[in-house]
Amino acid sequence: MKKSAFISDLIFTFFLTGVFFLCLFRYLGSSMVLALLFAALCGCIAVIGVGILGQNKRKRLRLKHSEETQKEKLLAHLSLLSDAQKTSFFQVVLSHSSPVQRFSSLRLTGEKELYFLRIRFSPVTADEIASISRVKTSKEKILLCNCIEEEAKALCETLNIRIWTGNEVYAHVKEADALPQKYLGEPTPKDKRKLRLRLCFAKSNSRRFLVGGCLILLTSLITPFPYYYLIFGSALLIVALFIRIFGYTG
Numbered sequence: 666m667k668k669s670a671f672i673s674d675l676i677f678t679f680f681l682t683g684v685f686f687l688c689l690f691r692y693l694g695s696s697m698v699l700a701l702l703f704a705a706l707c708g709c710i711a712v713i714g715v716g717i718l719g720q721n722k723r724k725r726l727r728l729k730h731s732e733e734t735q736k737e738k739l740l741a742h743l744s745l746l747s748d749a750q751k752t753s754f755f756q757v758v759l760s761h762s763s764p765v766q767r768f769s770s771l772r773l774t775g776e777k778e779l780y781f782l783r784i785r786f787s788p789v790t791a792d793e794i795a796s797i798s799r800v801k802t803s804k805e806k807i808l809l810c811n812c813i814e815e816e817a818k819a820l821c822e823t824l825n826i827r828i829w830t831g832n833e834v835y836a837h838v839k840e841a842d843a844l845p846q847k848y849l850g851e852p853t854p855k856d857k858r859k860l861r862l863r864l865c866f867a868k869s870n871s872r873r874f875l876v877g878g879c880l881i882l883l884t885s886l887i888t889p890f891p892y893y894y895l896i897f898g899s900a901l902l903i904v905a906l907f908i909r910i911f912g913y914t915g
Contacts, residue, residue: 678715683708736835738848740811743784743834745849751782754843755809761841774804783810784834791817798824809834868912874905 687704695703743751748770756773759765759780768774771782779802783789789810794817797806806826813821813828821828829837838844878901885894 674719675712675716679708679712682711732835735844736831738850739835739838739844740784740831741786741850742845742848744786744811746784751784755780755782758838758841758843761837761843777804779804779806781806781808783808785811789813789817791820793817794820794824794826797826868909871905871909871912874901874908878902878905 683704685704686707687700690700690703691697743754746754752767752771752773756765756767759773759775763775765773765775765780768779773780773782779800781797783793789808789812791814794808797808798820800806806824807829808821808826809829811831811834813830818828820826878898881894881898881901885891885898888894
């Protein structure tokens with residue numbers, strides 16, 4: 666929820682509640698002054714209640730967005746690891762609940778489970794599920810993947826192969842307190858500075874500076890203090906020209 670929308674909701678709540686109680690108190694015979702005071706008080710109480718609920722909602726949304734971002738970074742990080750690194754990583758993660766041993770590359774075995782690691786950018790196919798089904802074992806087969814094709818998912822249900830996709834993988838890694846300190850593929854502070862610089866000095870921004878500069882210069886025609894507007898309006902036009910010539914494209 667945007668802050669402007671949140672404030673708008675509070676104002677709406679105040680006037681809706683205030684008008685309702687103003688009419689109610691007047692109907693009950695209160696004077697206009699008392700009715701206004703009580704209506705304003707009721708409006709403030711309603712605003713406080715809505716404000717508390719709204720803040721809690723915003724906090725939950727921020728937390729949800731933060732966890733979703735962290736999950737996506739984790740899955741990208743795991744997809745960039747080598748097969749040996751993935752095997753070692755999940756051996757530590759899955760051993761958090763019960764002992765797990767390395768069975769082969771991208772395969773781990775526990776007391777009652779056999780894990781197949783397919784964390785990568787491309788989805789798991791039905792042919793791969795068929796290959797997993799041919800592995801002879803009495804243990805429950807569990808597939809860990811980032812994403813899976815619908816046909817492959819249906820085949821897993823037929824063959825009793827349990828699937829752990831991104832949400833389950835993230836939950837187990839978080840529960841084992843094994844989230845990486847630094848994620849592979851994440852921009853470094855230097856890269857982030859370059860990205861912000863490219864965004865600020867993109868050629869497409871020249872139009873915004875141009876429009877802003879023109880509006881300020883036009884304002885100088887109707888204000889008793891034109892020099893301030895002339896200086897800053899001219900500065901914005903110079904910046905617009907500079908970005909248009911030397912700015913980043915794309």
